Amino acid sequence: MKKLIIGAMMLAAVAQMSAAGKLDLKEITKGTFREATIAAVTPMSDGETYAQISADGKQIVQYSFKTGKQVAVLFDVEKARGAKLKKIDDYVMSPTGKRLLIQTETKSIYRRSFTAVYYIYHVANNKLEPLSDGGPQQTPVWSPDGEQVAFVRDNNIHLVKLLYNNAESQVTKDGKFNEVINGIPDWVNEEEFSFNSSMVFTADSRQIVWIRYDESQVKEFSMPMFHLDAEDKGAYAYTYKYPKAGDDNSKVSLMSYDIKSHQTRQMQLPLDADGYIPRIVTTSDPAKVLAFTLNRHQDCLRVYAVNPLSTTCKLIVEDKVDKYINENVFANLVVTDKHLVLTSERDGYNHIYLYNLNGQLMRSVAQPSNLVVTEVYGYNDMTGDLYFAGYNGGPTDQKVFVSHKDGKVDCLTNREGCSSAIFSSDFRNFLSVWSDMNHPTVYTLCNNQGKTQTTLVDNKELADKYASYDMGTKELFSFQTGEGVQLMGYMVKPKDFDPNRKYPVVMYQYGGPGSQQVLNAWNIGMGRQGAILEQYLCQQGYICVCVDNRGTGGRGAEFEKCTYLRLGELEARDQVEAALWLGKQSYVDKDRIGIWGWSYGGWNTLMSMSEGRPVFRCGVAIAPPTCWRFYDTVYTERFMRTPKENASGYDEVCPIARAEKLHGALLLVHGLADDNVHYQNSAVYMDALVQADKDFRQLVYTNKNHSIFGGNTRNHLFRQCINFMNENLK
Known part of the structure; x- marks a missing residue:
């Protein structure tokens, strides 16, 4: 009896160890394998220290750039006098360091824009007071002397003067939703030029300079939104301005406001009627603000020195390149x-x-x-x-x-892998951020000779946890296509890989212009986190592969820009070539290869499955564009010009036009509230598939945007995707 009990215990222990070695999808999607990070680091003006929000969001702590040790607490919600807060979301240091803007109650609008309630914190007397009582604010900006703050509310610029008992005045009066925006970019400029603030002070703190966006002629787009409370049966449309390829953009102009005289001026900035102002930057000269402009084709960048008082603009730099900037x-x-x-x-x-x-x-x-x-x-x-x-x-x-x-x-960082840095303000020290495919991110403090002074985070606990599971091997590889193009990829093989066995393959890719997925870095793969989703698939019996096709970055302009005017054509050809190459490997079952991707990767999935050579057994396209006529002006025209100039590129090279060629089982996934790649893309493509008599499956997520997340959403999404692959590739 005793032997039987011991045997049962041993079997239970083995079973527990085996279970512990297997990944659980829900654990993955809830962040069990997420790295420890050092985020929101702000180098201080002293050159010796940096600031960071504490993990509980209650303090802003100052650390030494040499030792990494705490040297001071700049702000503490529990000790500050005045307004009472529970936690902070972010902060903006004043140029003098005497005050901070404390960000709370942050509410996202689009990818980079948000509203928040800000408070002014006075370091000297530990006092916290509201920036404004008129409602949430956007993108507050300190004046160089640290005595004024400009911010945007309801598309208008407001100014708070700290020396005058925080007196608030309204600088602009013409701002109106879906018509005129002052000081913050419209949707397309925010999304495609990657910024959320378009106003600055001059160096003498006497003037505000900003970009004004007149979007009154931009076409509106509406998305259906649904109340999820069962008692509320209503639905509504969210309507905003979204210029699609070839349509009118906002008319942009550069303005200035003289704080003393209250005079508003328009700058004489030479700009095409349909041109862009992607940035304005202040300089140390009060009579000089730099304005960066682009023509609509985005192949000519000009930099102007703008005098906000005289309104004159002098061209100082011009950069013309082939195809696009x-x-x-x-x-x-x-x-x-x-x-x-x-x-x-x-x-x-x-x-x-x-x-x-x-x-x-x-x-x-x-x-x-x-x-x-x-x-x-x-x-x-x-x-x-x-x-x-x-x-x-x-x-x-x-x-x-x-x-x-x-x-x-x-x-300064000779170690193999991917390194980046955050430098101290005097460049004598830097925070080094390093990882490779097999090691999660390590954060170290180094001097400007590259010598490590101390390690702050090594993620050893994550590495040990990762190693306790049945993880496969990750390796980089390269191959030559039938057209003689050298492509690079990475491969994840199961832990018990048998070279004599035939494995099904799942190919993940993105493939968009200038992007890179094939890196010797930790956060690779569909789910990042050490290619954790690929490891999960490997435990299901797959080999996982990712290949960077033509058009991707890191290899020079010729390789990146060869897809110009015909996005998707060469990219799909290269993914098919990758599948063909894989099919020739002794350990790959060429008849069981699947492909998936998100956004541009979804587009690439559909293009690859309809390229003409039937190499993919199945595919999953998440939030895919399906015709560039449906996408925004700035991104699309950068690579395609306008539909009027390039009709064949838009209409011949797209999944909709190739619906009859679709080969393999398809799962199409989209968020119904995707403000970036509209659900329209999937809806129109589905109709094309129906007319072509092609079978497919569809998965729609209510009120979800391009990222399709929140609550249990990611777990549900990836489970459906993987179940679909198992049905078709196992």
Whole structure:
């Protein structure tokens, strides 16, 4: 009897260990494998420290850039006098460091826009008071002297003067929903130029300069929304301005407001009637604000020095490139007291160009020639050192570099994998963020020679947890297509991989212009988190693969821009070629290959399944565009020009036109409240499939946007996707 009990206990222990080695989808989607991170880091002006919100959201803590140790608490909700808060969402430090804007009650609008209730915190007397009593605010901006705050409410700019007992005045009066916007971008500018504020103060704090958007002629789009309370049977339409390819955009103009004289002026900015102003940036000169403009084709970038008083605008930099300007130029621009840093692909690779504020080119960072710059961190006016990240020797490993005044470039992070950085304000130290495919992110503090001073977060606990499961192996590979194109990918194989067995394959991809999925980094894959969804599929008996097709980034302008005017054609061809190559591997069942992707990856899935060569047994397209006529002006026309100029590119190269060629079982997924890729895309495509007599399945998520998340949504979504693959590939 004793032996039987011991045997049963041993069997139970083995079963428990086995269960522990298997991944659970619900655990994955609720974040069990999410990394520990260091987020919202703000370098302080002293050059020695940085600030960060505490994990419980109750404090803003100041840390040493050398040791990582706490040196002070800048704000504490429980100790502040005046207004009482439970927690904070974010903060904005004043230029002088004497005050902070404390962000609370944040409510998202679109991808980057939100409203919030802000409070002014006075460091000296520990006092907290409301910024305004008139309702939630958007994008508050400090004046350089730290004595004024401008913000937007209901599409109008307001000004609060702290020296006058927080007196509030309204700067603009013409703002109106769906008609005129002041100081914050409209939907398409926010989404495609990646910013949520378009107003600045001049260096002397005497004027506000902003972009005004007249969207009165932009066409409206409406989405159905449903009340989910059973007692409320109503539904309503959310209507907003969304310009689709070829349609009218907002008319933009550059304005200034003289705070002392209360005079509003319009700048004489040379701009095409349908041109863009993707950024404005203040400089150290009160008579100079930099305005960045693009023509509608987005192949000519101009930088103007704008005088807000005289309204004159002087062209200081012009960059014309083949096909289009890469949008990341705006994310990476740097303006110092004396210099302007811009990136450009004018010589075929994304390189850095340093100008003085009069527009004179001082130097470029373009060696070695195939160096691809991905991030610009800053320029030190004192030393001439320029700090950036990029690829050197291949598109999978990102490193941090410094370019010295004499042109010499040093690598500060030599470790294989992907590194990025946050530098102290004096560039003497930086927070290094590193990971590779097999190691979750490690956060260390380094000096500007790249020497590690201390480790803040190593994610060892996550690594140990990850290792306790039956995880497969991840590896990078490359192959040559039938057209002689070298493509790169990664592969995840099951832990018990048997080279003599034939495995079904699931291919994940995105594939959009300038994007990259194949990286030697931790957060790869459909669910990121160490390719955790791919590992889950491997435990179901699959091999998982991702291939970056032509049009993706990291390999220079020629590789990235070869898809121009015919988005989807070469991308789909390359995904089919990847499937054909996989089918020739001894361990792959060529008749059981599936493909899936989200957004552009959904488009790519549909294009690949209807490319003409029947290589995919099934596919899942989540939130896919299906015709670029349905998508927004800025993104679409950057790569396609307008439908009037390129009708064949829009109408011949799209899933709708290829519905009759669709091969394989299809699951089509969309959020009904997707403000980005409208449900219209799936609706029209489904009708094309019906008319072509093609079977498919559809999955719709009520009131969900492009990210399709909230509550149990992600768990449900991925379960349906994986069940569908199991039905068709097992």
